[in-house]
Amino acid sequence: MSKFQIITFGCQMNKADSERVASVFNQLDCTPTDDSAVADYIVVNACSVRQTAIDRIWGMAKGFTKMKKLRPLKVILTGCVLEEDKKKFAKIFDLVFNIQEIKKLYDFLQQGFVETDYLNIRPEYSTPYHAYVPIMTGCNNFCSYCVVPYVRGREKSRSVKSVLLEVKDLIASGCKEIHLLGQNVNSYDPVDKEVFSTENPYQNNFAKLLWEINQLAGDFRLNFSAAHPKDMTDDVINALALPKQMNYLHLALQSGDDEILKAMNRKYTTDDYYKIIEKIRKVKPDIAIGTDIIVGFPGETEEQFQHTVDFYKKVRFDIIYHAMYSPRAGTVASKMEDNVSQTEKKRRWRILQTLMEEMTLEINQKYLGKKVQVLIDIVSNEGLPSTRAERVVLGNSAEMKRVRIFNRGYGIGQVVEVVIAEPQLWLLISH
Numbered sequence: 001m002s003k004f005q006i007i008t009f010g011c012q013m014n015k016a017d018s019e020r021v022a023s024v025f026n027q028l029d030c031t032p033t034d035d036s037a038v039a040d041y042i043v044v045n046a047c048s049v050r051q052t053a054i055d056r057i058w059g060m061a062k063g064f065t066k067m068k069k070l071r072p073l074k075v076i077l078t079g080c081v082l083e084e085d086k087k088k089f090a091k092i093f094d095l096v097f098n099i100q101e102i103k104k105l106y107d108f109l110q111q112g113f114v115e116t117d118y119l120n121i122r123p124e125y126s127t128p129y130h131a132y133v134p135i136m137t138g139c140n141n142f143c144s145y146c147v148v149p150y151v152r153g154r155e156k157s158r159s160v161k162s163v164l165l166e167v168k169d170l171i172a173s174g175c176k177e178i179h180l181l182g183q184n185v186n187s188y189d190p191v192d193k194e195v196f197s198t199e200n201p202y203q204n205n206f207a208k209l210l211w212e213i214n215q216l217a218g219d220f221r222l223n224f225s226a227a228h229p230k231d232m233t234d235d236v237i238n239a240l241a242l243p244k245q246m247n248y249l250h251l252a253l254q255s256g257d258d259e260i261l262k263a264m265n266r267k268y269t270t271d272d273y274y275k276i277i278e279k280i281r282k283v284k285p286d287i288a289i290g291t292d293i294i295v296g297f298p299g300e301t302e303e304q305f306q307h308t309v310d311f312y313k314k315v316r317f318d319i320i321y322h323a324m325y326s327p328r329a330g331t332v333a334s335k336m337e338d339n340v341s342q343t344e345k346k347r348r349w350r351i352l353q354t355l356m357e358e359m360t361l362e363i364n365q366k367y368l369g370k371k372v373q374v375l376i377d378i379v380s381n382e383g384l385p386s387t388r389a390e391r392v393v394l395g396n397s398a399e400m401k402r403v404r405i406f407n408r409g410y411g412i413g414q415v416v417e418v419v420i421a422e423p424q425l426w427l428l429i430s431h
């Protein structure tokens with residue numbers, strides 16, 4: 001029996017795509033492996049958001065060339081790759097294809113059955129209790145630093161029917177957390193809007209989809225990413241209060257300075273963003289909010305960076321994923337002068353890191369003595385003195401806080417309610 005290995009770089013969307021590619025190989029009766037030395041097929045699912053990921057693929061490609069001399073190995077490349085990189089990789093890889101052109105993979109594997117819309121392929125989920133469900137791909141926003149619209153193309157939404165089918169199957173199989181995915185998830189615009197129920201109270205299509213899923217019976221919770229502030233309509237904000245919604249929202253800010261936001265082509269001001277946060281907190285006062293911030297964008301002055309620091313303090317985010325700007329070929333920003341030194345970018349990154357750590361620790365104190373609902377994903381004795389035979393379990397709360405629970409008989413995939421006895425920076429502890 002043939003073996004296949006999938007090596008995935010990048011975001012949750014790429015991970016979800018890899019689950020669909022795995023399903024195509026499984027239809028061929030191939031078995032998965034993590035060992036490149038025994039694989040008959042190696043699929044690399046690439047990410048171009050950072051140059052380092054592409055550099056790593058070049059490093060791996062040298063190894064593939066050597067392996068191919070020793071055995072009949074086939075190497076395949078998919079994912080987010082710029083056209084110019086694809087042409088270069090085509091000299092080493094046996095097949096280079098866009099995930100949307102999944103038929104090319106079926107043809108390459110000489111597989112009779114063909115599902116032309118790759119989103120309709122039933123994926124091989126990595127876990128039975130948590131699933132990523134892509135509802136749209138591509139992006140029309142063209143943020144000036146981002147390569148996604150060039151490698152993923154324009155926005156294309158999956159049909160309501162297909163999304164609901166997958167979600168219902170997941171609920172029936174006992175999945176406890178469903179995470180809707182899209183590069184710009186809240187601009188969801190399906191072709192089959194007539195599938196939405198007539199009693200659906202919303203006008204916005206994404207809010208409508210959230211409502212439909214919330215009506216489904218079952219013991220599960222619902223989350224989504226990545227939402228764009230410009231598409232956070234009142235309907236979407238109100239839908240955050242629906243009963244199955246998790247108590248967490250990730251809403252990328254990128255900068256707290258209006259001139260930088262304009263140069264980034266983000267299509268909102270800090271004032272717009274803050275108004276959205278205020279509305280969200282009215283609808284769902286305890287919601288945890290995370291964001292993305294880029295430091296050292298071309299031309300970012302010390303004063304402009306300070307605006308980001310001030311805005312961060314004003315919003316009081318629960319978590320940030322902050323990155324130092326690096327140019328990506330083909331983007332508008334790559335033509336701007338990358339004039340903030342690496343040392344300065346690192347300094348700004350550290351300032352935000354320190355600020356986040358102080359603020360998150362402070363925010364987490366509100367969980368002391370409170371009940372949170374945790375989906376267990378790890379059972380371990382790790383970190384305990386060998387004299388303590390207690391079990392430790394870990395999981396995420398509905399606020400996406402990591403929770404460690406001592407001395408209970410809970411198992412992986414179970415949702416439990418626990419009281420927090422010790423709120424720390426990155427962990428809420430329940431004794």
Ligand code: SF4
Pocket residue numbers: 139140141142143146147148149183184228
């Ligand atoms: S919204 Fe902007 S950052 Fe997000 S995928 Fe689209 S272009 Fe990239």
